[in-house]
Amino acid sequence: MRPKNLVLLLMLVSILTLSFSGCVERTQDSDVDSGDVVSEPIEVDAVIYISEYEFHPYIATISSGDTVQWVNNDSVAFIIKGNLVGGDSFQSPTLRKGDTFVYTFDDAGTYKYELVTHPWTKGGQIVVE
Template identity: 40%
Template sequence: MKRGLVIFIVLLSIFLAIGCAGNKPATPVETPAVTPVETPVVPVSNTTPQPAAGEGKIVEVDIQNSAFNPESVEILTGDTVRWANKDSIAHTVRGPTFDSKVLENGDTYEFLFTDAGTYNYNCSIHPSMKGTVVVIERK
């Protein structure tokens, strides 16, 4: 019985010593000073050019009651359409040249139209939801 107790105490002491040795704080490492380097800012090419100042306007389309409202809008090149999800369920806006992420309640998606034409779009989650953007060339 005494022998078992002695072995237990020795093993307990070894485990405690190992456990304490593994928790030593790491030696701090000095980080060399870094000299800031000025990096030139290069503008990123935007696939959709911006209209000239004061040219474009934003047209709002609400997504509500599982429908686009208004269902059809007519705008000029350089105008932007902003869709706002006012529904309690998620929707998307997907057309031939644009595709939003999933829009939760309160989210918006904007697209700048630079080319004239008729753009039919829908919600990829609810394909029966359809809309149209008619873009007329700005003169």
């Protein structure tokens, strides 16, 4: 197969994967909390925007019991996954442009999270005091 055809094939597979990612029922491990996708405004303690494959701000410091909201401002769909080392984990469903995801952090520590669908991008951190 010629390199040009291979690139086109890979692009097509990527597009189809993202297109159908919301059509398949996902099961989750018992140690992963899915948080909530919200359609109505709710009160949150911190907002993190996804723009140009990056989190803004990269690091957020909050208190135990605070709720964080992620907002996807990119035209690409993302899944966010994060965890506290040796502790809680969370994962969003597929977030398309304009979708939001909220998660309440109860345990103190540093949570690292990333875009599962784009693992080469820089992840973010939530510091819970």
